[in-house]
Amino acid sequence: MRHISSSLSTRFSMFVLVSLSAGAVAMGCVAAPTDSHDEPRGSTDSALTEGQCEYFEVNGKVQICHATGSANHPYTVLRLSEQACIDGHDGHPGDYVTSTDPSSPLYDPTCQGQGCLPKNAPCGPMVPCCDGLTCREGTCQVDLCTGVVCAPLDACHTAGTCDPSTGLCSNPVAPDGTACDDSDACTQPDTCQGGVCTGTPAADTTSNMAHRWTFDEAGGSTALDSAGTSNGTLGSSTSRTVSFDGSGAITLTPTQQCDLNAHVDFGLAPGQFGTNAFTVSYWLKTTFNAPGSGDLIGNRVEGSAGNFLSARLNGGTSVASLEMYENAAGTNGAGVNVSPSPLNDGSWHHVAYTRSGTSLKVYIDGVLVGSATSAAPTNLTGANSFRIGRRLPTCLSTFSSIPASFDDVRTYSRELSACDVAAMTTP
Known part of the structure; x- marks a missing residue:
């Protein structure tokens, strides 16, 4: 066994003491600088x-x-x-x-x-x-959102954020009241409400109404004019029936091809449009299959030209026509043919005629289906009574009385806009 000399032992002891002393310093016997490990494990x-x-x-x-x-x-x-x-x-x-x-x-x-x-x-x-x-x-x-750009879905949504697990964008709703465009010119202004572009209907179906006959009377032969003073008189081949909305209507039921009593007569005043703007509006239901034409509405008493506004329907061709003339020479005449028209399919349809200046327009179910222009504003004096149904005083061989139902007949002293007309197609 080897022995350590006293001098070596002394040096070893000093080494141990020094080492222990150094270890004590390392273990914190002297102040150490603060580092990040002084914070608790699991810190933020x-x-x-x-x-x-x-x-x-x-x-x-x-x-x-x-x-x-x-x-x-x-x-x-x-x-x-x-x-x-x-x-x-x-x-x-x-x-x-x-x-x-x-x-x-x-x-x-x-x-x-x-x-x-x-x-x-x-x-x-x-x-x-x-x-x-x-x-x-x-x-x-x-990240499934790499390259994905989240754009607003439309004007009523804002740009969203992409979900990296699906690659799909969210579509946050824009604040209510945000301006938008619902592509409907008949609704103004348009604003977002709950993420949907909503417009306020801008139509006017009440101002400048001159006459209105709803046929809602309980009975009798009189059709009251709720907007004017021209009450109508039902012909003997006319009866009261139920309309599309459950209200009253009238039905013309001719007893033969030409029935001079299949009409409602409103007198002279409603047809005295002069050269002013006007609108004629009504609901119609018919199944008319006769080969000739018959009167729908107007004040025509001539087979050719004259002073009148005349709307007709041909049962054989389904052509709906609208004519107006100032006199027998056809002065300032204008005419529109709608071919074919849907009017004789047995369903209710809304029909409107408008005139402003020299422009004459025809709408069916809220859609402009035809127009024409006269040389100058046609002067319609209303020399003959305005009627729905039969107006010609004689029976021409090619002419028929139309079996049809009518409701809510109106006239206005202005040209209704396309938006106004469209608004009336909703019962």
Whole structure:
């Protein structure tokens, strides 16, 4: 057995004392600078997780950037075991995984906050997921929002955000009152309400109404004029029936091809339009299959031209026609033929005629279906009574009385706009 000399023993003892003294200093016998590890583990600044320690272990080792707390050397690269990573650095503020391998996405040899986490790696706040990946459900996964631009769905929605798990954009609703356009010229102004562009109807179906006959009387042969003073008189081949909305209507039921009593006569006043603007509006239902024509509404008493407004329907061709003339010579005449028209299909239809200046227009079910222009405004003096149904005083061989139902006959002393007419097609 070898013995240690006294002088050697003395030197060894001094070495031990010095070593112990150095260890005491390292263990805190002297004040140490404050570093990030003075914060509790698991603080909000924590970066490295147990999952990352396990995921990035290679041959039993994990390489990390360790926060030193030193201003001069804030980080140092450590290569340690997986368990040491978990036990000593999991949850410590500032520590994060790194690599000194240039081919690794985590390459950050001098701990400058470079590198990125690859696909399926556990996410962490210190190192971002690589391009095209996003932190989802704790790991870096493919970001389906890459290249997706979330644009507003329409004027009543704002630009949303993309969900990286689906690649779909949200569509937040724009504030109520946001200006928009519902593509309907008949609704103004248009604003967003609950994500839907909603307009306020701009139609006017009441002003300048001159006459209106609704045929809602309980009985009798008189049709009251609720807007004017021209009550109508029902011919003997006319009866009261039910309209499309459950209200009253009248039905013309000719007893032969030409029945001079199949009409409602409103007198002279409603047809005295002069050269002013006007509108004639009514609802019609008929199945008229006779080969000739018959009167729908107007004050025509001539087979050819004269001073009148005349609307007719041909049962054989389904042509609906509208004519107006100033005199027998056809002065300032204008005519519109709608071919074919839907008027004789047995369903209720709304019909309107408007005149302003030299322009004559025909609407069916709220849609402009024809127009014509006269040389000058036609002067309609109303020399003959205005009627629905039969108006000619004689029976021409090619002329028939139309079996038809009428409701809500109106005249206006102005040209209704297309929006006004369209509004009347909703019962």
